[in-house]
Amino acid sequence: MRHPPKSVIATPFHEHAHLKRRRWYWVAPMLVLALYALVMGAFFWLQQIREDSIMFITIDQEMRQQRLTWVVIGLSVVIVVALLALWRYTRHRTQTEAALMAEAEFRRAMENSMSTGMRVLDLEGRIAYVNPAFCRMIGWNEADLIGRMPPFPYWVPGKYDSHRQTLEAVISGKTPSSGIELEAQRRDGSRFTARMYVSALLAPNGTQIGWMTSMTDITEPRRIREALTAAHERFMTVLESLDDAISVTADTADGMDLLFANRTYRSLFGAQTNGHQELLAGRRGRYSDESAEVYSSHVERWFEVQHRTLAWTDGRRVRMQVARDITERRKHEQASRIQQEKIQITSRLTTMGEMASSLAHELNQPLTAISNYSMGAVAMVNAGQTDPDKLLPALEKAAAQAQRAGKIISRIREFVKRSEPRRQAVEIRTIVDNAVSLAEIDARKRAIDIDIQLPADIPNVLADPILIEQVLLNLIKNGLESMENSKEAVLTLAVKCEHNAVEVSVIDAGHGVADPDRLFEPFFSTKDEGLGMGLNICRTIIESHHGQLWATNNQTPSNPSQTGTTFRFTLPCATVEILSEIDTAQEQTPDNKTTEEFSA
Secondary structure, three states, X not given: OOOOOOOOOOHHHHHHHHHHHOOOOOHHHHHHHHHHHHHHHHHHHHHHHHHHHOOOOOHHHHHHHHHHHHHHHHHHHHHHHHHHHHHHHHHHHHHHHHHHHHHHHHHHHHHHHOOOEEEEEEOOOOEEEEOHHHHHHHOOOHHHHOOOOOOOOOOOOOXXXXXXXXXXXXXXXXXXXXXXXXXXXXXXXXXXEEEEEEEEEEOOOOOEEEEEEEXXXXXXXXXXXXXXXXXXHHHHHHHHHOOOEEEEEEEEOOEEEEEEEOHHHHHHHOOOOHHHHHHHOOOOOOOOOOOEEEEEOOOOEEEEEEEEEEEOOOOOEEEEEEEEEOHHHHHHHHHHHHHHHHOHHXXXXXXXXXXXXXXXXXXXXXXXXXXXXXXXXXXXXXXXXXXXXXXXXXXXXXXXXXXXXXXXHHHHHHHHOOOOOOOEEEOHHHHHHHXXXXXXXHHHHOOOEEEEEOOOOOOOEEEOHHHHHHHHHHHHHHHHHHOOOOOOOEEEEEEEEEOOEEEEXXXXXXXXXXXXXXXXXXXXXXXXXXXXXXXXXXHHHHHHOOOOEEEEEOOEOOEOOOOOEEEEEEEEEOOHHHHHHHHHHHHHOOOOOOOOOOOO
C-alpha cells in the first residue's frame, strides 16, 4: 500500500512520477497470462480431439491421461502464482522507482529554485558540481565549470594570489564558521562581493569526499551597510559638534544609567549622570514638549532644557535631554528690561499722540450728531414747538450720542493699550442699523439713498459692536463724500456670509481711487481736511477682530462703465467653540491685570 507524502509541497512530484511509471507495468504479466491461457486452451482442445479419435482407451492410458492433466493443472497454478508474485514485485518496484524519481525531481526543483549559489569541490580543488543559482551569479554555464581546476574563470584578474589563499583555506578546512567575503567577476566583466560558507561533503559511510560551498551576493546589503555606517558617522559628527548638551539615560535597578552623552555634555558635566539629574529640576516622570529654564549650580549657568521619552535600540524606554546654554540670552533680556523701563515715558508720549489723533477723528461723528440734535431742538423751541413728545426724542438721541462718545473714548484708550477688544456675539443687523441711523443725516443732506442688502439668515458675529459701528460709519461717510458730485444717488451696503465669516461691503459710485492699497497707509488721505488716519485705524480695528479690510475699484476691464470704490471687511461668525474659548480666556485673565504693550 502506497503511503501519501508527508508534505503537500512534494505531492505534485509524487503524482507526476507515479503517473509516468504506472502506465505499462501491468502489461507484461497480463500478456504472459493471456498467452498461458491460450496455450492451455489449445492443450485441452487437442486432448479432446485425441479422445474423440480413439475408440477404445485402456485403463492404463486413462490413468496416464489424468496424471498429465493434473500435472498441467499444477503447473498452471504454479505459473499463475509466479505471475502474481512477479506482478506484485513489478508493482512494488515501480512504486519505489516513482518515489525515487519524485525525490530526485523534488530535490532538483529545490536546487533550481535556490538563490544561493552551491558549488562542490573535490579534495584536489576541482569543481565537481554547481547549481543553476551559482551559474546565474557568475554568468558561466555548468559545462564551462565542471571539472575545472584553479584558476577558475570567475576569479578577478590581478587577485589570483588572494583567491588561491582562500581556496587553500577551503581545502584545508580552516574557514571560519561566519563565512568568508570575497570578490568575484562575472562573465561580462562586472564584479560583485559574495559571502561564502564552507562545509565538509561526506559519503554515506562518513568518509569526506569533498567540500560543499554556498555563495550569496552581498553587494547590495554591503552597500546599504556602508551607507548606514556613513550616515551614522555623519549623525554622530553633527551631535558631537552641537553646542547643546544632549544626554540619554535609562532607569535601572542600580539607579540612572547614562547611555549617551555628546561632547558638550561631557565637557560640562563629565561622563556621569549628575548633570542630567540636576537639569531634571524635579520633573522626573512628568515630561512634556514644553521647555524649562533651569539654573545649574555645578557650572553656574542657565539652561533651556527639553525632555522626551523615546524607545532605545534594545526596546527600552529611555529619556533624552537637550540642554541649551541661555546664560547670555538671560543677560541680554535683563538688560532689555532695564532699558524698557527707561523708555516708558517716551512710550507714554507716543501713546498719547496716537490717542489724540484717534479721538480727533472718531469723536467727529458723535459730536456732529449731538450738534445736529441740539440745533434741531433749539430750532423747535425758537419756532414755539415745545411739545415734549417732539423734543424728548432729539434730546434723548443727543444724550445717547454723548454716552456713545464716552464709550468711544474708553474703547479707544483700551485699544491704544493694545488690549484685546471686548468681543461678544452680536447681530450684524444691529451694527448696520446703528451705523446707518447716524449716516442718514449726512445722506439726506447730500440727497443720497443708502440701499441695505441684508439677508434674514445672517448669523451673529464675534465683535465689539461700538468699534465695528465706528468702522462701518467711517466707511459709509467716506462713500457719501466721494459721491458728492456723482450722477448716481445710491450707496449700497451689502452683507453676506462666506466660509464661516460675515463679509460687509460698502459700494459707492464716486470718482474712485488710483491706488486702493495706499488708502490704508498712515497720514495718506484723498481729502484736503483729512488726517490720513481713519482707514488705517479701521484696518487695525478689523485685524484685531481677526478679520480683513480691503478696497477695490469698481471699474474693471470687463466692466469699464462702473465707477467708485468698494470697501469690504470680514468678521468671524460667533460659533459655540469660539465663544467658549473667549469665556475661558476671560476667566483666566483678571480684569485689572491686563498687560500693557506699547509699539512705536
